Amino acid sequence: MSGAFRPLVAAVALSAAASPLAAMDAPTLKPPPPGPAFLAQPDLDRLxxxxxxxxxxxxTAARALAAEMTVETARxxxxxxxxxxxxxxxxxxxxDRFLxxxxxxxxxxxxQTHV
Incomplete structure (x- = not known):
């Protein structure tokens, strides 16, 4: 490589390194985990x-209390x-509805066997 091209190659390399594409973060392979799922204390107490x-x-009391829960999964x-x-x-x-x-x-x- 001749001496005249070296400054040109260096300038191109520097401009590529300073480009917006070089400044972007590399993509991640998987998304971050979801936040914690939790149950409100009143539903946990009911459960x-x-x-x-x-x-x-x-x-009878257990069934009535289960129906009072606000979160569907807890219910x-x-x-x-x-x-x-x-x-x-x-x-x-x-x-049958539950199953x-x-x-x-x-x-x-x-x-099923019990019913």
């Missing part, structure tokens, strides 16, 4: 109480505690 009521076989988990506990007076229509909405949840076969 714990539902579990306690079901263990004491107080099914579903409260219902699952109820259905999994095998209330002898469980309504078939209610159990239709949550076919992959644990104990589905147990709930």
């Amino acid at each position: 714990k109480k539902v579990k306690e009521l079901v263990s004491k076989r107080q099914y 579903s988990l409260g219902e699952w505690y109820y259905f999994d506990a095998e209330d002898p007076l469980v309504a078939i229509a209610d159990a 239709d909405a949550h076919p992959e949840w644990p104990s589905a076969l147990k709930i």
